[in-house]
Amino acid sequence: MVQKLGQLKESPSQTAGPYVHIGATPNWVEITGVWKEDLGLVLVGPEAKGERIVVKGRIFDGSGTPLKDALVEIWQADAQGLYNSPQERRGRADPHFTGWGRQPVDGTTGEYRFETIKPGRVPFPDGRLMAPHITFWIVARGINIGLHTRMYFGDEEGANAECPVLARIEHKVRVPTLIAPRSEENGLAIYTFDIRLQGEKETVFFDI
Amino acid sequence: MSDQGSFYQRDRSWHPPAFTPQYKTSVLRSPQYPLLSLENTVSEMTGPVFGHDRIGPLDNDLIRNYAKTGDPIGQRIIVYGRVLDENARPVPGALLEFWQANAGGRYRHKKETYLAAIDPNFGGCGRTITDQEGRYSFRTIKPGAYPWPNGVNDWRPAHIHFSVFGHAFAQRLITQMYFEGDPMIWQCPIVTTIPDKAAIEQLIAALDRNNTIHMDALAYKFDIVLRGRRSTLFENRQEGN
Numbered sequence: 001m002v003q004k005l006g007q008l009k010e011s012p013s014q015t016a017g018p019y020v021h022i023g024a025t026p027n028w029v030e031i032t033g034v035w036k037e038d039l040g041l042v043l044v045g046p047e048a049k050g051e052r053i054v055v056k057g058r059i060f061d062g063s064g065t066p067l068k069d070a071l072v073e074i075w076q077a078d079a080q081g082l083y084n085s086p087q088e089r090r091g092r093a094d095p096h097f098t099g100w101g102r103q104p105v106d107g108t109t110g111e112y113r114f115e116t117i118k119p120g121r122v123p124f125p126d127g128r129l130m131a132p133h134i135t136f137w138i139v140a141r142g143i144n145i146g147l148h149t150r151m152y153f154g155d156e157e158g159a160n161a162e163c164p165v166l167a168r169i170e171h172k173v174r175v176p177t178l179i180a181p182r183s184e185e186n187g188l189a190i191y192t193f194d195i196r197l198q199g200e201k202e203t204v205f206f207d208i
Numbered sequence: 209m210s211d212q213g214s215f216y217q218r219d220r221s222w223h224p225p226a227f228t229p230q231y232k233t234s235v236l237r238s239p240q241y242p243l244l245s246l247e248n249t250v251s252e253m254t255g256p257v258f259g260h261d262r263i264g265p266l267d268n269d270l271i272r273n274y275a276k277t278g279d280p281i282g283q284r285i286i287v288y289g290r291v292l293d294e295n296a297r298p299v300p301g302a303l304l305e306f307w308q309a310n311a312g313g314r315y316r317h318k319k320e321t322y323l324a325a326i327d328p329n330f331g332g333c334g335r336t337i338t339d340q341e342g343r344y345s346f347r348t349i350k351p352g353a354y355p356w357p358n359g360v361n362d363w364r365p366a367h368i369h370f371s372v373f374g375h376a377f378a379q380r381l382i383t384q385m386y387f388e389g390d391p392m393i394w395q396c397p398i399v400t401t402i403p404d405k406a407a408i409e410q411l412i413a414a415l416d417r418n419n420t421i422h423m424d425a426l427a428y429k430f431d432i433v434l435r436g437r438r439s440t441l442f443e444n445r446q447e448g449n
Binding site: 006007008009010011012013014015016017018019020021022023024026029030031033034035039061062063065067069073075076077083084085086087088089090098099100107122123124125130133135137139140141142143144145146147150165168169174197198199202203204205206207208 | 219224226231235238248249250251257258262292295318331332335377380381382383384406436
């Protein structure tokens, strides 16, 4: 008999279901008075450094219908490329920027929207710089295990061209599924990142 | 404890696959292209960590945190356990969020239409943060089974949803807890998206008569395992095991 490694198995994932909001954003579904404000609504404090931006979009299923019950989480570096996490070893991140956000998609239009800042570049394990990006995690009814993807910025063509993660994508025709075009509304930069779960122009999802 | 190595790769034959046609909604919500494998970068090895100051005194007491005129109706239970990593080490400071239906299987949600009654004293949400040994507990009402429009006559077993934050975004996990002995577990098209029986059993909380509260509440034990980290055996010996 071979010795055992003594390792446990990770708890298996299950779908978040249609009522994920009860636990994640209770005030949003009018369960008020349990806790004051839903976690992850505000990323940016008034003194946060960096360019204020809005990231918005919709999530489409394989028929082209937007999901109206999804929950989106984002995780990103601050303007200097540092993460507001105890695991960050490279320096101290901007204390006025949390780096983590959570929003339900709108129950009617399916749109999500984050008010955040544009992140700085962070290094790949071999030291090369990755292009600025925001990590996305999507859960919903019908999604058995949370989907990881990344949003890159349409106005960072030079950095995107040398990003070691984007370079990993063999089918170059799929790279644009991760790049959000920039537009402006009343002087505010808007990046629109639509996510397609399945089919034509399916978004690249990662096993991290 | 090593806290710098990259995480063990997820065993995606242990987790449910994306496409599980008996759970109908997964058919149009499952990617068809393979996932792109990416070794952990700092973007995945960091993650938000929440302080105990976030948590109110009733956040882990679903019997009292929405009470308006009295206690909710139903079987009073304690759910407790530990959050560990795959190396069997405790994960302290992990934020757990949980949500559930009431004793009759009715969720307090605006899109919910099941005819079982809302309980005016039950909200159905809670949260807590693990202690230094990775322990957590909360008090609630045992949820009821719940019908859903998948098959013509499909019912969910009694379950509590869990959302878990470890120390890194790579550990982010949402799952569901089931109750020992429930015959509906093995008939449920969501449970059986998980291909391995042993993996399903990992989600079934054990009845623990030793930790009941006398004349008050039953207890169920539910441990959660998050991804573990590699030791950097030769790259950096001082990390070690």
